Amino acid sequence: MFKDQIGKQSEKVKNIVERGAVKKFAEAIGDLHPIYFDEETGKKSRFGKNIAPPTFPRVFDYGVIEGLNLPKKGLIHGEQTYHYERPLVVGEEIRCFSVVKDYFEKKGNFGEMGFLVIEAIGEDLEGNTIFTSKQTVIISEAVRKVATR
Template sequence: MYKELIGKQSNKIRNTVERQSVKRFAESIGDPHPIFTDETVGRQSRYGNNIAPPTFPRVFDYGEIEGLNLPEKGLIHGEQTYHYNRPLLVGEDIYCYAKVENFYEKKGKDGRMFFLEVVHYGEDSEENIIFKEKMTIILTEAVRKAKTI
């Protein structure tokens, strides 16, 4: 199935942490912390700038991994974790890409379940990793059979 894709990654895509996008994102998640939106607070912070909320990377473009064709229906969102080396600063460019890290199966009560781990990376212009976002996507046996993966 997807085992042959382990290690494949997309091309890097430049994304910008735009002030208005950060503001709208913070509002949409209901987090009014001024570190995200108040420029004075940002300048006075230890970062010298406003930062983006921790889940902000969900809005970035990570490109496409050639050959990774997931079904449009029936996927289960298994897990999602973020690891940061530092916050995302408003105004900076982030170079993002996705990589297939793992694929495995387990037997469940309704048949086999397939687990696909995809990691999103965000780097600065010097290729230092700023964050990693690991997602686990679950495909059931029924979805696999319908898709004929």
């Protein structure tokens, strides 16, 4: 059903690691470490600035993968992993995009389930990878039937 989407990617979208958004995100996840929002702590850190929490890339815009039409409801967020080359620094501009890496199906207790693997990438302005995130979206049989109509 989604096998023909493997390899497709979105355009690169400009994102900013904005100070206020980082602070609100840290508060929302209950991680109030001062490295995220206290400027003095950031200056004294080995990074010389404040950094964003590891899961902050969840808020970025990764663009649209043309032709990947997922249903609006009924999807299950399976798992997500992050890999960093370095932390995201507050104030920096990055480019983000996503790529369909895989699609496979398995039989489960509630029928066929589809597993869509999407990788999100964040790069600096020179094109160097800062982070990658791989997530698995589970598509239930009921949702798969609606999507193919």
